[in-house]
Amino acid sequence: MKPSVTRAWSWTHKWSSLVCTVFLLMLCITGLPLIFHDEIDSALNPDAWQPARPDGEWLDLDQLLAVALDDRPGEVPIFMSFDIDRPVVNVTTGPSADAPGSEMYFASFDRTSGDLVPPADVGEGVMHFLLQLHTDLFLGLPGMLFLGAMGLLFVIAVVSGVVLYAPFMRKLDFGTVRRDRSKQVKWLDWHNLLGVTTVAWVLVVGITGIINTLETPIIDAWRYNELADLVAENDQRPAPDQFASLHEAVERAVAEAPHMELQFVAFPGSRFSTDSHYAVFLHGRTPATERMITPALIDAETGAFEGLRDMPWWVKTLSLSRPLHFGDYGGLLLKIVWAILDIVTIIVLVSGIYLWLRKRRQPRGRMAQLADPDITGGAA
């Protein structure tokens, strides 16, 4: 590689890293507890709750809906969702089906008895704070897009670092850490070694993180285009006077997609449905498909099945990018691997800052010497 080309890559690596490092450090540090979100929740909220009749039959969804509405007189149902690991339904109600989030009320019910299930929310505030900071810096969509831009710079820093790895390793064996040289050279070697061995994970987490920052525009585009088409094809009638059985509507939708599981129901008039349909949202059963949602529309008056729409590829890409970013799809061992690689990335980031600060303090001649790959064998 010509010296001028190496200098250009070096400049790219330095500045792309410097601009994003502080934010990447924040993302790595807040991401660490988020990897173990489920385990932390379980530890803080030991599940003392048990269903009233563990071996008893479940109430049907119409009965549970009636219980929920009895609890909230004057309100209408908006959403109903289903816990995966316990017999619990969650019902969201409000003064109207299109009520804003601030006016919605959320309650959970035992599917075996209809009893209220107490919320498990110890530590929820801290995890929510970390997630919000990690996702959008409490700035909403602008914050998400800003972090996406930082992620893009990070990917550029990783790629330029890999390119620079070659000229700086021309005379060194893989894995060399020159501990007998200065502290600076030693950390340069560690920076290069840790960086190059974790490229696959870092690129996967970085690129999926960028995709995740586009979640809001992607979901909005899906909702306003693809879902709107499905709704428009069927949205010809006003809200019915009499509603068909919710339980039968859900069973009908599940029968149309036997390889999927029920996720939630949007009631007529709500944000994710039409005035005259139950929108039943189903998802896959495997780690790769469990975030892929397929909505089915059921006529709320007759209970007839009216249509089902798979996600387009660009929404499926978003769905795949979530588990690949958070590492919550392959059991505890994968989470531990995720955490270790996250810590390694923190070391790479901090060592990069350290090397930059040390180089700034070097006299120009010494800097040129350190920049010589034949002497230092490093890219930072």
Added chain:
Amino acid sequence: MSGRRSLFTIFAVPLVLFVVGLFGLVWALLDEGSADTVAAAAAGVAIPVMLWAWARRRSRASDTVR
């Protein structure tokens, strides 16, 4: 330290780590639980390599450079 290395020599080990790590990440995603441990081990293939580098008391290369 020996003579100048080819691009292939420089990137041989990192390339293997990249492919195995990426394979593990995707495998864990596509697998339905039966091979989680193996997939996670593949995803974390870089970890033993780092431990190996950490455990080496002195690199032969640095002695030669000096």
